[in-house]
Amino acid sequence: MNMQIEKNEQAVEVNPYDAALRNFDLAADRLELDYDVRKMIKYPERCLTVNIPVRMNDGRVEHFEGHRVQHNTSRGPAKGGLRFHPNVTLDEVKALATWMTWKCAIVNIPFGGGKGGVACNPPELARQELESITRRYTCAVLPLIGPDTDIPAPDVYTNAQTMAWMMDTYSMMKGHSVPGVVTGKPVSIGGSLGRVDATGRGVFYTIQRAAEHIHLQLDKATAMVQGFGNVGSYSAKQLHDAGCRIIAVSDVNGAIYNGKGIDIPALMAYVQKGSTVVGFGGAEEINRADMLRLTADIFVPAALENTITKENAHLLNVKIIAEGANGPTTPDADEILFQNEVFLIPDILCNAGGVTVSYFEWAQDEQHMFWDESEIYRRLERIMKSSFDEVFRVHRERNVNMRLAANMLGINRVAEATKLRGLYP
Numbered sequence: 001m002n003m004q005i006e007k008n009e010q011a012v013e014v015n016p017y018d019a020a021l022r023n024f025d026l027a028a029d030r031l032e033l034d035y036d037v038r039k040m041i042k043y044p045e046r047c048l049t050v051n052i053p054v055r056m057n058d059g060r061v062e063h064f065e066g067h068r069v070q071h072n073t074s075r076g077p078a079k080g081g082l083r084f085h086p087n088v089t090l091d092e093v094k095a096l097a098t099w100m101t102w103k104c105a106i107v108n109i110p111f112g113g114g115k116g117g118v119a120c121n122p123p124e125l126a127r128q129e130l131e132s133i134t135r136r137y138t139c140a141v142l143p144l145i146g147p148d149t150d151i152p153a154p155d156v157y158t159n160a161q162t163m164a165w166m167m168d169t170y171s172m173m174k175g176h177s178v179p180g181v182v183t184g185k186p187v188s189i190g191g192s193l194g195r196v197d198a199t200g201r202g203v204f205y206t207i208q209r210a211a212e213h214i215h216l217q218l219d220k221a222t223a224m225v226q227g228f229g230n231v232g233s234y235s236a237k238q239l240h241d242a243g244c245r246i247i248a249v250s251d252v253n254g255a256i257y258n259g260k261g262i263d264i265p266a267l268m269a270y271v272q273k274g275s276t277v278v279g280f281g282g283a284e285e286i287n288r289a290d291m292l293r294l295t296a297d298i299f300v301p302a303a304l305e306n307t308i309t310k311e312n313a314h315l316l317n318v319k320i321i322a323e324g325a326n327g328p329t330t331p332d333a334d335e336i337l338f339q340n341e342v343f344l345i346p347d348i349l350c351n352a353g354g355v356t357v358s359y360f361e362w363a364q365d366e367q368h369m370f371w372d373e374s375e376i377y378r379r380l381e382r383i384m385k386s387s388f389d390e391v392f393r394v395h396r397e398r399n400v401n402m403r404l405a406a407n408m409l410g411i412n413r414v415a416e417a418t419k420l421r422g423l424y425p
Contacts, residue, residue: 014306014309014330015091015095016091016092016095016096016305016306016327017091017092017094017095017098018091019095019305019306019327019330019331020094020095020098020099020327021042021098022331023331023403023404023407024042024098024407024411026404026407027404027407027408027411028042028411030398030400030404030408031408031411031412031415033411033412033415034415034419036423037415037418037419040418040423041072041074041101041411041414041415041418043071044069044070044071044072044094044097044098045070045071045072045073046068046069046070046144047067047068047069047090047093047094048067048068048069048140048141048144049065049066049067049090050065050066050067050068050137050140050141051063051065051140052064052065052066052118052133052136052137052140053136054129054132054133054136055132056129057126057128057129064118064119064120064133065088065118065119066116066117066118066119066137066140066141067088067090067093067116067117067118068093068114068115068116068141068144068145068150069090069093069094069096069097069114069115069116070097070112070113070114070144070150071094071097071098071100071101071112071113071114071115072101072112072113072414073112073149074112074414074417074418074421075104075105075110075111075112075413075414075417076104076109076110076111076112077111077112077146077147077148077149077150077151078097078100078111078112078113078114078149078150078151079100079104079111079112079113079114079150079151079153079355079358079359080096080097080100080113080114080115080116080152080153080155080355081096081115081116081152081153081154081155081156081158081184081354082115082116082117082118082137082152082153082154082155082158082162082166083096083115083116083117083118083155083156083157083158084117084118084120084122084130084133084156084157084158084162085117085119085120085121085122085156085157086119086120086121087119088117088118088119088120089117089119092117092305093115093116093117094115095305095327096115096117096326096327097113097114097115098113099113099326099327099347099348100112100113100114100115100355101113101410101414102348102406102407102410102411102414103347103348103349103351103352103355103410104352104355104410105409105410105411105413105414106348106349106352106387106390106391106406106409106410106413107349107352107355107356107383107384107387108383108387108413109355109356109359109383110359111151111355111359112414114150114151114152115155116137116141116152117155118133118137120133122157130162131165134158134162134165134166134169135165135166135169138165138166138169138170139169139173142170142173145170145181146170146178146181147178147180147181147362147365147366151180151181151182151183151358151362152166152181152182152183153182153183153184153354153355153358154184156229156304159184160184160185160186160191160196161186163182163183163184163185163186163191164185164186164189166181166182167179167181167182167185167189167190170182179365180362180365180366183195183358183359183361183362184358184361185361190361190364190365191361192357192358192360192361192364192370192371192376193370193371193372193373193376194357194360194373194376194377194380195354195357195358195361196230196234197230197234197237198353198354198356198357198358198376198380199230199231199234199235199324199351199353199354200230200231200232200233200234200235200236200237200238200324200353201234201238201353201377201380201381201384202350202351202352202353202354202356202380202384203231203234203235203238203300203302203322203324203345203350203351203353204235204238204239204242205353205380205381205384205385205388206322206345206349206350206384206385206388207235207239207298207300207320207322207345208242208385209385209388209389209392210320210322210343210345210388211298211320213343213392214319214320214343216297216319216320218239218242218243218244219242219243219244220243221244221245221297221298222244222245222246222247222261222295222296222297222298223236223239223244223245223246223247223296223297223298223299223300224246224247224248224249224291224294224296224298224299224300224318225246225248225249225250225300225302225324226250226291226299226300226301226302226303226307226328227250227251227301227302227303227304227324227325228249228250228251228267228271228277228302229251229302231302231324231325231351231354232249232251232300232302232303232324233264233267233268233271235300235302235322235324236249236264236267236300237264237265237268239264239298239300240261240264240265244297244298245260245261246261246262246264247259247260247261247262247294247296248262248286248291248294248296249262249267249277249283250277250288250291250303251271251276251277251278252276252303253276253277253278254276254277254278254285254286254287254288255277255285255286255287255288255290255291256277256278256280256283256284256285256286257283257284257285257286257291257294258282258283258284262280262282262283263282266280266282267280267282267283289312292312292315292316293315293317294317295317295318296317296318297318297319297320298318298319298320298321298322299316299318299320299321299322300321300322300323300324301321301323301324301325301328301329302324302325303325303328304325304328305325305326305327305328306327306328306330307325307328307329308321308328308329308330308333308337309330309332309333310330310332310333310336312333313329313332313333313336313337313340314336314340316337316340316342318342319342319343320342320343320344320345321337321342321343321344321345322345322350323344323345323346323347323350323351324347324350324351325347325351326347326351327347328347329344329347329403334401334403338401343402344401344402344403345388345402346391346402346403346406346407348406348407348410349387349388349391349402349406352384352387353380353384356380356383356384357376357380360376360379360380390409391405391406391409392405394406394408394409
């Protein structure tokens, strides 16, 4: 697997779904949202928990638990990734589906929010076992997913191959090829060019906009990246290509530092071979916790949720935080960062590049016509930067922090669609 993640040492302290509901209430209060509409859009529409029995390579049958949540479909089919991780819980998946609803609305694409997860530990599983888990999970959630209802995509510890197995399983059950049932597929079976680096590029585009607003020149700036999977690595590469010095990078195994700047393309090649940043010759190894004590202009948390908490938020000496991960900052930490005048680009805006290009992929599959990379990147940059501008406008006009501004924009769009559609019956 090509995903790298950080251990979530604070996860036991903050329930991500509680954080999602708290942020919803804050935004709904500022919007003075109607009570009835609140009750219609706050909670998930559907939550499915499934049993996944799999025959392992040693012959025994092992049980895994999986979930699929559709939070809201008032603006279109549910859209959201599928993650494989030992810490997957229903509450985590509900939180991620909730955030996906607002995220799709912020970038104004015609999707609602969904998410899936299986509690398993991919590094300890053989390829055949991962394929079996994926196919059994797909069969179990088949009544919910489809190109017009709910469209999964890769997430933590899943990738294009996972999506290929899902698409094949769904297609075999339907009796014909259905490429639009998932996004993030290999290009050879209906995937989109530009999908692999889409989230990282989206992070970079929002950093560009934030840097303009605080008058920070990227070619003279420094940055740190927490997590070096697809999101973290491609965010780092885009910043590196723009002349920014990446002084520290971490993954699940450790952290590295070079005050003169890390050669990101060389590091990506190194990680491709060894699956970790540890041992890279162009930097010294440091403690992962100590990385947060370094001084830099930009910090990109691209690991798991709840990595910036009230216990460590005060340590961050940075100007911009660009949330590549979902929910990396707890509500209490948000308040500390706001007081310290850190410009935070919230996750539901910052990492929306992935779902935006997923939308492009779905649209291309549906119309059987595909675009080249330059077209993908042009459309992605326009959507990400215009979405940033809309969130920033709410931030300025309503005098709220960027996270609250993003939530207000997304929630208001979902509320408007819900009111227009009404309540059936």
